[in-house]
Amino acid sequence: MTAAGKEMLRIRNVSKRFELDSGSVLALDNVSMDVKPGEFVSIVGSSGCGKSTLLRLVMGLESCTSGNIELGETNISKPSAERGMVFQESRLLPWKTVAENIAFGIPKTNPKKEHNAIVKEHVELVDLHGFEQALPYQLSGGMQQRVSIARALVGRPNILLLDEPFGALDALTRIQMQLEILRIWETERKTMILVTHDIDEAIFLGDRVIVMSARPGSIRKVIHINLPRPRDRSSTEFMNYRRDIFQEFFGEQQKPFVFEI
Amino acid sequence: MPKKTIKIFDRFLLPVVLPGLLIFLWEYLAHKGVIRSTILPAPSVISATFYDMVVSGELWGHLKTSLWRVFQGFALGSSLGLIAGLLISASPRVERSLLLVTGILRPIPIIAWVPVLILWMGIDEASKVTVISIGTFWPVLLNVIHGIRSTDRKHIEVATMLGKNPSSILIHVILPSALPSIFTGLRVGIGIAWMSVIGAELIAxxxxxxxxxxYARELSQADVMLVGVACIGFTGLLIDILLQCIEKRLLYWNVNLSGKG
Structure with missing residues (x-):
């Protein structure tokens, strides 16, 4: 791995204001955090808390109104192959096959003759062997999302940004995809930032869970998850983390659990 | 009846039942003398004339001339429509500067151009090809613009994120996405081209x-006139079927078209 892979992601006093016809909206207010190389960070928050906006800023799809985001020494201002992103919708190009969609993510600096090998390697990584020539409409939602993950990884990014990647999948497929992303994280050792509104998912995957509050979006709490992986969703410790995070959202009064631990 | 027989009946026989009955009735009425043969000759008379004209090569000569004009006019008009559509979609300034001109020119019926173009270009091929290309130009232009406009912004964002340059985005994302719409434009365009050539030829x-x-009208040859009319209809149908076949092959990924998915 290159030296760049060991670089820290620094988000410093970032604010983002959107100018709309109806006035301006402060989507993010003075957000700061560091993400260590190889770390898995989950960000949870209710919809509209700016968590996706934060991810888009890290990707370089939008620019900060104030503050800055740095990867090592370089300031992030535009998208780069250093960072890959997976969205809630797979966003595959319907006219390209699985292999062509994955190849679309290879940066043009890569020699052409390596393309086939890179695609093959990533098809194996996301377990889609035999589906290389399939078109997106022939795949299930979970498989489409696997292609999307492969496309984000072929540029060999050091950071993978996941913007509610399993939000549109059914509960069973979602759990399967969580195991899958964990496996990829463990083999590839990339930094991963996951935005989700699923508290279980955030605890199951993250080294840290960052709880965000809405309007304006800001960091409310950072919770370190000190559990060995793979994590047992029904363990007492898991439940305790779950309760802590629920309380951040709903307070003491409204207990979301019908039982006491 | 077995299912397969019903399917074949529905697909191939059902469309010809009604025309068959009508022709039968027409033939019957003509034989009874209810329909005057100078106004509307019997189908058997028309087919006999058709056969004679095919054997003598007369019909093919006329058909070939019309088809060649349509081909030239369609090629010219649709290429210009495609180029203009790309330019207008690429730049709002081009669009605004052409707004009034296109607004005035578009509603002019193609037939109205024929005398004007004969004055400018003379009575030979150039004026006819120009009339056809004007007729083809508008539907292609409008559908190219519509197709490009309806490109999914999320797909463009993915391409931007993957570091693609504008020409690559045009080739890999915008044009394939606009292709179904462009094809609609081409189909409408060739229909209008085929109508325009007849219009132009009727005049000069x-x-x-x-x-x-x-010419047959001047000689009061009703059967020849109807052979001409039928020939126009059948040729138009064949052109449309041909274009549909090309469309199916080219847009294999389009779920709406193939009925799969």
Missing amino acids: ASQGLGYLIA
């Missing part, structure tokens, strides 16, 4: 299907 020509009909 010495060859072509339109001329055949106009």
Whole structure:
């Protein structure tokens, strides 16, 4: 791995204001955090808390109104192959096959003759062997999302940004995809930032869970998850983390659990 | 009846039942003398004339002339429509500067151009090809613009994120996405082209299907006129079927078209 892979992601006093016809909206207010190389960070928050906006800023799809985001020494201002992103919708190009969609993510600096090998390697990584020539409409939602993950990884990014990647999948497929992303994280050792509104998912995957509050979006709490992986969703410790995070959202009064631990 | 037989009946026989019955009735009424043969000759008379004209090569001569004009006019008009559509979609300034011109020119019926173009270009091929290309131009232009406008912004964002340059985005994302719409434009365009050539030939020509009909009217040859009319209809149908076949092959990924998915 290159030296760049060991670089820290620094988000410093970032604010983002959107100018709309109806006035301006402060989507993010003075957000700061560091993400260590190889770390898995989950960000949870209710919809509209700016968590996706934060991810888009890290990707370089939008620019900060104030503050800055740095990867090592370089300031992030535009998208780069250093960072890959997976969205809630797979966003595959319907006219390209699985292999062509994955190849679309290879940066043009890569020699052409390596393309086939890179695609093959990533098809194996996301377990889609035999589906290389399939078109997106022939795949299930979970498989489409696997292609999307492969496309984000072929540029060999050091950071993978996941913007509610399993939000549109059914509960069973979602759990399967969580195991899958964990496996990829463990083999590839990339930094991963996951935005989700699923508290279980955030605890199951993250080294840290960052709880965000809405309007304006800001960091409310950072919770370190000190559990060995793979994590047992029904363990007492898991439940305790779950309760802590629920309380951040709903307070003491409204207990979301019908039982006491 | 077994299912397969019903399917074959529905697919191939059902469309010809109604025309068959009508022709039968027409033939019957003509034999009874209810329909005057100078106004509307019997189908058997028309087919006999058709056969004679095919054997003598007369019909093919007219058809060939008309088809060649349509081909030239369609090629010119649709290429110009495609280029203009790309330019207008690429730049709002081009669009605004052309707004009034296109707004005034578009509603002009193609037939209205024929006398004007004869004055400018003379009575030979150039004026006819120009009329056809004007007729083809508008539907292609409008559908190209519509197709490009309806490109999914999320797909463009993915391409931007993957570091693609504008020409690569055009080739890999915008054009394939606009292709179904462009094809609709081409299909409408060739229909109008085929109508325009007949219009132009009715007014001034010495060859072509339109001329055949106009000349037969002067000689009161109702059967020849109807052979010409039928020939126009069947040729139009064949052109459309051909274009649909090309569309199916080219847009294999389009779920709406193939009925799969």
